[in-house]
Amino acid sequence: MSGDRFVEVPYRMLPGETLDGLLEAFVTRQGYDTTDTGEGMSGWVGELRLQLERGELIIAHDLRTETTEVMTLAQWRAFGRDLADDEEEG
Numbered sequence: 001m002s003g004d005r006f007v008e009v010p011y012r013m014l015p016g017e018t019l020d021g022l023l024e025a026f027v028t029r030q031g032y033d034t035t036d037t038g039e040g041m042s043g044w045v046g047e048l049r050l051q052l053e054r055g056e057l058i059i060a061h062d063l064r065t066e067t068t069e070v071m072t073l074a075q076w077r078a079f080g081r082d083l084a085d086d087e088e089e090g
Helices: 016-030 041-053 073-078 083-089
Strands: 006-008 057-062 067-072
């Protein structure tokens, strides 16, 4: 049942402001020190955008709670998902 709960959302489909908001929430939730990059929150958002481009992070929509969030690949796979699951549907 959990395999039907989450849907990957291609980050390129999101408006820039929406994507930035999701990435900022991820930084805050994960407890990143925003002084580490020397650029504050924008530095982390930039780093996370690169991780999205490399496929290290996923934007996932939870159909049960109707929320969208950033997940690591390990989190995505913990829900029993594989990237190919959604590619076949699209």
